[in-house]
Amino acid sequence: MISSGLFFAFFDAMSQLLKPQSLKTKPEKVRVEPFLAFGNKETVFVKGRVISSYRERRPSSRNSWIRNIIASIRRYSVFSVANAKVEIMLHEKTFEVETDEDGVFEKQIEVRNPNPGVVEQVNFKVKSPATKNKSVWVAKGVSRFNQKTGVISDIDDTVLISHSTELGKKFWLSISKNAYTRRPLPGVSKFYRALTHNGENPIFYVSSSDWSLYDLIRDFMRFRNIPLGPTLLKDKHINIKNIWKSGGGSHQHKLEKVQRIFDLYPNMKFFLIGDSGQHDPELYAEIIKSNPDRILAVFIRLVGSLEPERKANLEKIIGLNNFFFIESSDEALELASNHKFLEQ
Incomplete structure (x- = not known):
């Protein structure tokens, strides 16, 4: 088997051959990439980033590993724009926000939906820096939830096979596969559809993967028929020189993101789902200590032995x-049924 060191060297060599300039990425072209627009009846939380604009073909299950590696280099070759000003419009009300050092912005907006029967959209546009081509509005659908029960799930080795505890395998998977080959x-689709009543109850994903993988994760969920929901990832910018750090480092940011979900939905109780490969059990224990009446059950998928x-x-x-420490989705589904969690 090829060593992880050789994988890293190969990827670095490929990235040097395929500089951003050769990928037709022009620094003067920037755009908003919206990630989140969800909330309750009164409040909407939005998040996105400002990045260099580039074109990328949709992936295919027939793509070779070389083509997937080139696509990974394209994804991580975009640069984020710090201190950019973004205009946000929701129901004819406008707001302005500035990106941080990683090009990421977020804002909590107090706006009710004046037409509850109509699907909402929030719009974003780069105000500055000025670009050669006129900035255009980018839309994102708004999701508002008021159910009594929700699910919060990790992604890596909980939904998506990632081998997070084995750096070489994790790195190779992340660059050589795409949304349709990961x-x-x-059984995770069946379990999540049962736990959310086939999508009637909301599900939120909280992961230490970085925002450059957002489109891959969303396409993967759709393709595998896994319920979609707001996906909260790690803010730190990852580029082609430190791609193997994606999903690593401190996971304390998950606590902040889960607490934001709790604050937006004070009357909602949750199922928490994670894995034992990293720190999900300990993080969820902290959440239970801080919110003892908000957690219905915890499911931890065992990675190796505990x-x-x-x-x-x-x-x-x-x-x-x-x-519950579980070895399979079937076991989790049986436990959920026996404890009448599927009736929540």
């Missing part, structure tokens, strides 16, 4: 009632 955990000391430490913190 594989889900067996050390007895780790399990004992978790039990000391929160106890393990309705905190």
Whole structure:
């Protein structure tokens, strides 16, 4: 088997051959890439970034690994625009926000939907820096939720096979596969559709993957018939020189993102789903301590075996009632049925 070091060297060599200039990416062309527009009856939270504009063909299940690597280089060759000013329009009300050092912006908007029966859209446009071509509005559909039950799930090794604990395998998967060739955990679509009542209840995804993978994740979910929902990723900008850091580093940002969801939906209770490969059990334990009445159950997919000391430490913190360590989606579905969670 080829070593991970050789993979990294190969990818770096390819990235040097395919500089952004050769990818027809012109620095003077920038655009808004919207990620999030969701909320409750009173409030909408929006998030996106300002990046260099480039064209990329839709992936295919027939793409070779070389073509997928080139597509990965294209994805990570875009540059983010710090301190850009973005105009936001929702129901004829306008707002302005500035991007941070990673080109990311976010804003919480207090606007009710004047026509609840009509699908809402929020619009974004780059105000500055000025570009050679006139900036255009980019639209994003708004999702408002008022259900009593929701799901919050991790993605890597919870929904999507990622091998997050093995750097070489993780890196190779991330660059050589696309949305239509990445594989889900067996049975995850059936389990998530049952837990959300076939999409009637909302699901939120919180992951340490970076925003450059947003389109891949969304296309993957659609292709695999996994319920879609607001997807909250890690803000730090990843480029072609540090692509293998995607999904790594501190995962504490997940706590902030989960707390934002809790704050937007104070009357909603949640199922939490993650895996034992990184720090999901400990993070979810912290969430339970801070919000003891908001969690219906936790499902942790086992990656390898769980050390007895780790399990004992978790039990000391929160106890393990309705905190399930599972080996498969079928097992999770059976537990959910036996505990009548599917009736929530």
